[in-house]
Amino acid sequence: MKNTEICTVGGYNEVGRNMTAINVDGETVICDMGFNVQKVVEYQDESPTQEAYSRHLLQEIDAIPNINKIKSWIPNTKAIAITHCHLDHIGGVQYLAPEFKAPVVATPYTINVIQRQMGDNSVKIPNKMIKVRPDSIYNASKNIKIEYLSIPHSTPETSLLAIHTKKGIYIYATDWKFDNTPVIGKKPDYKRLKELGSIGVKCLIIDSLYSGKNIKSPSEKIARDLLQDVLLGTENSGSAIITTCFASHIARLKSIIEFGKRLNRRVVVLGRSFGRYIEAAESAHITKISDKIKMATYRTDIKRLISEVQQKGPEKYLIVCTGGQGEPNSVLSKMIKGEFKFKFYPEDHVIFSNLLIPVEPNLTNRNVMEAHLKDAGVRIFNNVHVTGHCAKEDIREMIKLTNPENIIPCHGFDRLLKPSCELAEEMGYKPNRDVHLMKNGEKIIID
Numbered sequence: 001m002k003n004t005e006i007c008t009v010g011g012y013n014e015v016g017r018n019m020t021a022i023n024v025d026g027e028t029v030i031c032d033m034g035f036n037v038q039k040v041v042e043y044q045d046e047s048p049t050q051e052a053y054s055r056h057l058l059q060e061i062d063a064i065p066n067i068n069k070i071k072s073w074i075p076n077t078k079a080i081a082i083t084h085c086h087l088d089h090i091g092g093v094q095y096l097a098p099e100f101k102a103p104v105v106a107t108p109y110t111i112n113v114i115q116r117q118m119g120d121n122s123v124k125i126p127n128k129m130i131k132v133r134p135d136s137i138y139n140a141s142k143n144i145k146i147e148y149l150s151i152p153h154s155t156p157e158t159s160l161l162a163i164h165t166k167k168g169i170y171i172y173a174t175d176w177k178f179d180n181t182p183v184i185g186k187k188p189d190y191k192r193l194k195e196l197g198s199i200g201v202k203c204l205i206i207d208s209l210y211s212g213k214n215i216k217s218p219s220e221k222i223a224r225d226l227l228q229d230v231l232l233g234t235e236n237s238g239s240a241i242i243t244t245c246f247a248s249h250i251a252r253l254k255s256i257i258e259f260g261k262r263l264n265r266r267v268v269v270l271g272r273s274f275g276r277y278i279e280a281a282e283s284a285h286i287t288k289i290s291d292k293i294k295m296a297t298y299r300t301d302i303k304r305l306i307s308e309v310q311q312k313g314p315e316k317y318l319i320v321c322t323g324g325q326g327e328p329n330s331v332l333s334k335m336i337k338g339e340f341k342f343k344f345y346p347e348d349h350v351i352f353s354n355l356l357i358p359v360e361p362n363l364t365n366r367n368v369m370e371a372h373l374k375d376a377g378v379r380i381f382n383n384v385h386v387t388g389h390c391a392k393e394d395i396r397e398m399i400k401l402t403n404p405e406n407i408i409p410c411h412g413f414d415r416l417l418k419p420s421c422e423l424a425e426e427m428g429y430k431p432n433r434d435v436h437l438m439k440n441g442e443k444i445i446i447d
C-alpha cells in the first residue's frame, strides 16, 4: 500500500514563500506557490539593481520555494491550488508553475490578481488558469477532489483547501481567522468544518503565525470601528486626511470609502497596486468601488490628481494611498519629499490603517517618514488595524472542529510555529507522533 507524503517546501523557515506539496498514492497537489519579498529587499540593499529577476537569481537568494526535494513528484502533479492572492502565496507562480504540467486553480478574484500581476511583469505561462467558485469542488483527478472552503482573511475570496482522497481528508488552512462579522464575504462555515472532521481529517496544516498570541483574533468589524473613531470622532474639518492601507485589503478600502462619504469628502485612491486589486475585485463581482472614488494609478495621473486636490482644497478630499511600510517609492513618501506637490499643514491627519511589518528596512523607513510628518505638525494615527490571521484561540477552535489525526503548523519559522505545537500537546497530541514541527524541504509520511 502506498502512503501519503507531505513535503513542507517553503514558508516553514520564514514568513513568506509558502508552498506545501501533498502526495497521495503517487499523485501530487501543490498548495500555494509564494514569494519572500524580504529576500529581494535584502538583496537589493547589498547589490542595488534595476534588472528583472531571473528564476535562477530568486532561487539563489531564497525568494521563491526550492522545489528540488519534490522533483520526482513534478510529472504527476495534478493541481497547483492557491488559497488567496497575497504575494507570499502567489508570487512564485510565474517562476515555478511552468515546471509543472498542472493547472493553477483558485477562486476568480485570486486568478484575476495572478493574471494582472503577470501582465504587469509581461509574463505568460503555459499552465491553464482555472477559476473555481468559492465553496465549490475541483476534481483534480479520479482520486483527488479539492474543496475550496470560504474563510475570512484580509483579502477577498480566501479559501481553506480540503483535499479529499481515498486516504482521508487533508486540510491546508493557512491565512484565515474565525471572523463572525467580516466586512466583505461570508462568515466561517463551522458546520462544514465539523462535517469534514466527522468524515475524517488525516492532517491539518495550520496557520501559526500568531499562535503565540493568547487571544481570539478580532473581527474586521473592529478595524472598521477603529477607523470610524479616527475618521468621524476627531476634529478634522479643514484638514487634509490621508490614509494608508494594503491595496489587496478590499474590505478595509470599502470601510474607508464609506466613512469618506459620511464626511462629505471625495475619496481619492492613489497607486498602481490599488488599481490592480480593485479591477480584480470588480471583475470577480465582489464589490463595486471605482464608481465611488477618483483613482490614479500611473505617475503622471497621480501627479495631476494630487495637484487638483491641492488646488481645490484638501479638506474636501480623503486620500488613500500606499506607504504604510514607509516605502521610499510609495505615494505618501513622494508627497512628503515633494516629488508630488502636496503641502502638509499642522493638524493634517495621516492614518496608518495597516500593520507595520516589523523588519528592516521598514522600521527605519517609517521612522523617517513619521519624523517628516511630525516636523510639519501632522497628527499621526498609528495601527488603525487588526490582523487577518488567526491567533491561539482560533487555532484551538479549528483543531476541535476538524479533529485531525495529525497537525503541521505553517506560515513561519520555528519560534512562531512552536506555540501551535504546545497547544496541540495541551489538547492531547504527541510531538513527533501526531504534531510535527517541520522545516523547509522536509518530508513526512502520514499513514
Ligand SMILES: [Zn+2]
Binding pocket: 018, 086, 088, 089, 175, 411
Ligand atoms: Zn500569508
Ligand SMILES: [Zn+2]
Binding pocket: 084, 086, 153, 154, 175
Ligand atoms: Zn494572506
